[in-house]
Amino acid sequence: MSEVLEVGISAELAEKIREHGVETYPYECCGALLGKDQETAAGSDADAFGVRNSREVLALFPLVNRRDDSPRNRFSVTAEDVREAEKAARAQGLDVIGWYHSHPDHPARPSDYDRDHAWPWYSYIIVSVHTGVPQDMTSWRLKDDRTGFLEEKISPMKVSVAR
Amino acid sequence: MSVKVMIPTPLRVYAGKRASAEFSAATVGEALSGLTSQFAELRKHLYTEDGKLRAFVNVYLNDEDIRYLSQEGTPTKDGDTISIIPSIAGGSCENAD
Numbered sequence: 001m002s003e004v005l006e007v008g009i010s011a012e013l014a015e016k017i018r019e020h021g022v023e024t025y026p027y028e029c030c031g032a033l034l035g036k037d038q039e040t041a042a043g044s045d046a047d048a049f050g051v052r053n054s055r056e057v058l059a060l061f062p063l064v065n066r067r068d069d070s071p072r073n074r075f076s077v078t079a080e081d082v083r084e085a086e087k088a089a090r091a092q093g094l095d096v097i098g099w100y101h102s103h104p105d106h107p108a109r110p111s112d113y114d115r116d117h118a119w120p121w122y123s124y125i126i127v128s129v130h131t132g133v134p135q136d137m138t139s140w141r142l143k144d145d146r147t148g149f150l151e152e153k154i155s156p157m158k159v160s161v162a163r
Numbered sequence: 164m165s166v167k168v169m170i171p172t173p174l175r176v177y178a179g180k181r182a183s184a185e186f187s188a189a190t191v192g193e194a195l196s197g198l199t200s201q202f203a204e205l206r207k208h209l210y211t212e213d214g215k216l217r218a219f220v221n222v223y224l225n226d227e228d229i230r231y232l233s234q235e236g237t238p239t240k241d242g243d244t245i246s247i248i249p250s251i252a253g254g255s256c257e258n259a260d
Contacts, residue, residue: 028254028255070254073254073256074252074253075253075254076251076252077250077251077252078250079221079228079248081251082248083248096172099251101253103255104255105255106255106256110253111253111254111255111256113256114253114254117218117251119174119208119249119251120174120208121173121174121176122173124253144204145207146208
């Protein structure tokens, strides 16, 4: 049975990610994706359509890139930052479902460095920012065996929770 | 010693969706060993191939980072809580500036 990975995000929140990437250019930006995760059967015939593993980004928690030694091509979120993001998520009745960061002057595709440092389950949204202008935005989840990422479909949501 | 290990959200899918598990352990390392023995798929996400905790895996005994204690050899006592807290990192290139 095939599995479709999907993350929903409103145009408003997607734009905020792009804006963060432009604001920090030429350095990488980063932040937490807050929302809800759900795994449901798509359609009435699960055998034909497989399982749709979807989640929704309902808020962002922008963070400071702690890699001040190489911020043009590295980002880092400390354990303390993760705890703050989780606290902010709980306060809104949400979960931390992933992280976003930018790739200044690089494609929105995860690098081997991204893979080496990734956690499973999380959605990793990457936005490419080329000469200060946002380009592609993609989303990825680490494979169970850590050999690479599965690309996640980004689905536009009409409304996000106002924060 | 009975200690509770808190399982972070991204690893719960490999632990039957459990948020925590309890083990009888005299050290942090024994508790983590109990965790990865019971839930074998967790191991590769916590440890490198040469058996070291991955750099982005932070382990706390109660509120203290074990890096400032005795690492995995840190002794535990009844009722202690071990938390696994992620750090998050990545980057666009293979080499840092």
